[in-house]
Amino acid sequence: MVNTSRLGRVQTRLIIGAIIAVVIGLLVWVQPMGTPTASSATTLDEQTLEAKALDWARAHGLQGIPLAKRAVRMTLGQWLAFSGGQLGPGSTQFGVDQNTAVFVLAIHGSVAWHKLGAGLQGQNTPEQFNNITIVVDARNGNLVSAAAARNPTTMPIQVPLNTLTPAAPINFAPTQRPQTPPTRAPTRTPLPSVLATPTLPALQSYP
Amino acid sequence: MKIPFASLFSALIAMGLVIISASHNSQATLRIQSSQRVLTFYSPLQHPHANAAQKKDVGTAWGVEGRITWTNPDLRGGTGSAHRVAVVQQNPWRYTEVGWAKLTNGLYTFVTYENGTGPITQYFSNLTPAEHQYTAQYDPNTAKHWYYVDGVSFFSQPVNFSWGDRVIGGGEVIDGIEGMGNTLLFDLRYLVNQGGSFLYVPWDGYERYVEDRPYCNVPNGLNSFYDTECWVYLPILIKGG
Numbered sequence: 001m002v003n004t005s006r007l008g009r010v011q012t013r014l015i016i017g018a019i020i021a022v023v024i025g026l027l028v029w030v031q032p033m034g035t036p037t038a039s040s041a042t043t044l045d046e047q048t049l050e051a052k053a054l055d056w057a058r059a060h061g062l063q064g065i066p067l068a069k070r071a072v073r074m075t076l077g078q079w080l081a082f083s084g085g086q087l088g089p090g091s092t093q094f095g096v097d098q099n100t101a102v103f104v105l106a107i108h109g110s111v112a113w114h115k116l117g118a119g120l121q122g123q124n125t126p127e128q129f130n131n132i133t134i135v136v137d138a139r140n141g142n143l144v145s146a147a148a149a150r151n152p153t154t155m156p157i158q159v160p161l162n163t164l165t166p167a168a169p170i171n172f173a174p175t176q177r178p179q180t181p182p183t184r185a186p187t188r189t190p191l192p193s194v195l196a197t198p199t200l201p202a203l204q205s206y207p
Numbered sequence: 208m209k210i211p212f213a214s215l216f217s218a219l220i221a222m223g224l225v226i227i228s229a230s231h232n233s234q235a236t237l238r239i240q241s242s243q244r245v246l247t248f249y250s251p252l253q254h255p256h257a258n259a260a261q262k263k264d265v266g267t268a269w270g271v272e273g274r275i276t277w278t279n280p281d282l283r284g285g286t287g288s289a290h291r292v293a294v295v296q297q298n299p300w301r302y303t304e305v306g307w308a309k310l311t312n313g314l315y316t317f318v319t320y321e322n323g324t325g326p327i328t329q330y331f332s333n334l335t336p337a338e339h340q341y342t343a344q345y346d347p348n349t350a351k352h353w354y355y356v357d358g359v360s361f362f363s364q365p366v367n368f369s370w371g372d373r374v375i376g377g378g379e380v381i382d383g384i385e386g387m388g389n390t391l392l393f394d395l396r397y398l399v400n401q402g403g404s405f406l407y408v409p410w411d412g413y414e415r416y417v418e419d420r421p422y423c424n425v426p427n428g429l430n431s432f433y434d435t436e437c438w439v440y441l442p443i444l445i446k447g448g
Contacts, residue, residue, distance in 0.1 A: 025259075030257065050374070057288075059286045059310075059311075059381070061417035080364075081331075083322075083327065083364065084365040085349070085362065085363065085364040085365075085427065086362070086363050086364075086437075087357065087361065088353070088354075088359075088360035088361045088362055088363060089360060090355070090356060090360050090361035090394065091331065091361045092363065093281050093330035093333065093359075093361070094316070094332060094333045094334065094361065095332065095333045095358075096331065102418070113326060114256040114382075126256065127326075129325065137332070141312070142312065142330075142332045143312075143315070143326070143330045143332075144329070144330055145328065145330065146327070146328050146330075147325060147326070147327040147328070148325045148326055149324055149325045150324060150325045151324065154324050154325075172346060179349055179363065181348070181353055181355075181360030181363070182344075182346040182348065182353060183346065183362075184342060184358050184360075205448055
């Protein structure tokens with residue numbers, strides 16, 4: 001009788017312990033889901049991201065088929081750190097932060113750069129490169145960055161030129177502490193608005 | 208039949224322009240408004256990547272800013288129309304730009320720069336389609352350029368130069384067929400260092416930097432101009448026989 005009672009108590013304690021363990025386990029499992037970060041948000045699959053990145057590369061001047069390419073996933077903070085860039089507090093209005101997942105496609109191939117930005121001084125034709133690196137937001141494929149390097153050895157993501165060459169390890173820059181933006185310099189009293197008197201001539205449109 | 212000399216001369220000029228234009232661009236158009244008996248000719252020369260920009264050469268500019276309207280330009284099958292302000296160091300060649308760009312999948316604010324290694328552009332989607340103030344300024348304490356939309360910093364980047372000797376503003380299209388949307392750049396200023404204090408001062412004038420026709424700028428005061436398209440018109444009267 002006594003033994004049966006002790007056995008019952010032991011069983012009860014075991015059941016309570018199991019319940020507590022399950023609850024703790026659930027809490028540990030649910031906690032990260034309850035506070036999602038940008039990097040944990042759903043991202044597009046590799047194939048879709050690569051297709052979008054290639055489209056952007058062509059829009060920036062990639063000609064023909066890439067000779068070689070290498071795709072890497074990382075965070076936006078890691079990508080920007082390669083060149084010493086950092087997001088400021090105002091970047092939240094653009095829906096990104098340091099943890100935003102990005103997809104980087106580094107490409108070797110013929111590039112006639114004709115995207116935004118002034119070319120070299122005095123150069124009237126698109127500058128030629130043998131590489132281009134495109135970064136897209138891994139959540140939606142939106143364009144994040146486009147870069148071409150005059151010296152391909154300075155590309156942050158090195159692309160092996162053939163299958164026999166092993167891919168070089170990626171040297172991520174150390175995480176930087178966020179810097180406080182300098183105060184924007186004061187301006188004088190605003191000029192009177194010029195919007196009231198536009199002098200735009202009547203324009204013809206394309207047929 | 209007697210053909211008036213003026214008509215013959217005009218016709219020859221028109222034919223010459225058509226040939227010149229056609230050699231540049233298969234989309235060159237000759238339009239005859241027969242009812243008004245007026246021949247109108249325009250030549251949208253296609254450039255891969257065309258500009259309409261004004262400049263001001265300054266002693267030292269530590270930054271640049273301007274307000275730019277949102278005009279939702281028609282891309283006409285092209286890939287992008289952008290409007291921005293820039294500060295440039297001519298020797299060695301360095302620059303940085305900030306503004307907005309309408310690309311095929313939406314509106315971005317962008318920062319582009321040349322630090323000597325090659326062109327780099329950072330894009331930020333979800334920009335609100337409205338007039339904004341865009342600022343790029345160098346900060347000697349951090350040795351970086353800092354970028355602002357409506358006075359709020361969203362990005363910073365070392366660009367390998369501090370001050371420039373030229374400021375630029377204007378529109379830029381990717382494929383040479385996109386519209387510029389009559390976008391107004393106004394309240395243009397650049398950053399000077401006056402006795403240790405940084406101060407934005409108005410441009411107070413500018414001059415032509417580059418206008419790849421048909422893209423051009425239309426002045427709107429000393430600190431303002433439009434990015435737009437200016438067709439080449441050649442009205443020719445055709446006299447009846």
